[in-house]
C-alpha cells in the first residue's frame with residue numbers, strides 16, 4: 001500500500017478516536033473542553049502550529065484555518081523563496097460555524113459566534129457575533145442571547161428519543177408546538193463555565 005494512503009488511514013483512525021489529541025499532535029494549541037467536529041489533516045492548514053485556541057471552542061464541520069497567503073505563488077518567479085504566513089488565535093468560549101474560513105493574522109476574542117460559511121479576514125472583538133464574507137459584526141453576544149432565548153427550546157439535555165418526541169410538533173406540518181413537559185428550562189452552570197471563569201479570574 002502506498003505510504004500516503006497508509007498515513008491517511010492512520011490519520012482518519014486517530015481523528016475518529018480523539019480529534020483533540022490529533023490536533024495537538026500536529027501542533028495546534030487546543031485548550032480544555034473543545035469540540036473539533038469532522039476535522040481532517042487539512043482543517044488547520046499547512047502550518048497547524050500557528051493555530052491556537054482557548055477553552056470551550058467548537059470548530060464545526062468544514063472549517064478551514066488558513067495560515068499562509070498562497071497568492072504569492074505568482075510572485076515566486078521573481079522571489080523564489082517568499083512566503084507570507086500568520087498566526088490565528090482564538091479565545092475561549094467561541095463557536096465557529098460550519099464551513100467557515102479563517103485567514104492568517106486573525107485574532108478572535110472570547111465569547112464569540114462566527115456564522116456559518118463566514119470568511120474571517122479581520123480580528124473579531126470579544127462578545128460579538130460575526131457573519132458573512134468578509135465577516136462583519138451583526139450583533140453583540142448580549143443581543144444574541146436575548147434573541148436566542150426568545151426562540152430557544154430547552155431540549156439539549158434530552159436523550160435522542162425524548163428529543164424526537166419533543167420535536168414531533170415541528171416535524172409534522174400543522175402543529176408547531178413542542179411537548180411542554182420536555183422543553184422546560186433548566187438553569188444550570190455548566191462545568192466548563194465554572195472552571196474557565198475560575199481560571200480567567202486567576203490570570204487577571
Ligand SMILES: CC(C)(COP(=O)(O)OP(=O)(O)OC[C@H]1O[C@@H](n2cnc3c(N)ncnc32)[C@H](O)[C@@H]1OP(=O)(O)O)[C@@H](O)C(=O)NCCC(=O)NCCS
Pocket residue numbers: 037060061096097098113114115116117118129130131132133138139144147
Ligand atoms: C450567525 C448566526 C449565529 C446568527 O444568528 P441570529 O443572531 O439569529 O441572526 P439572524 O438570523 O437574525 O440574522 C441577522 C442578519 O445576519 C445575516 N446572517 C445570519 N447568519 C449569517 C451567515 N451565516 N452568513 C451571512 N449572513 C448571515 C442574516 O441574513 C441577517 O441579515 P439581515 O439583517 O440583513 O436580514 C447564525 O445565523 C449562524 O450562522 N449559526 C451557525 C450555524 C452553524 O454553523 N451550525 C453548525 C452546527 S454544528
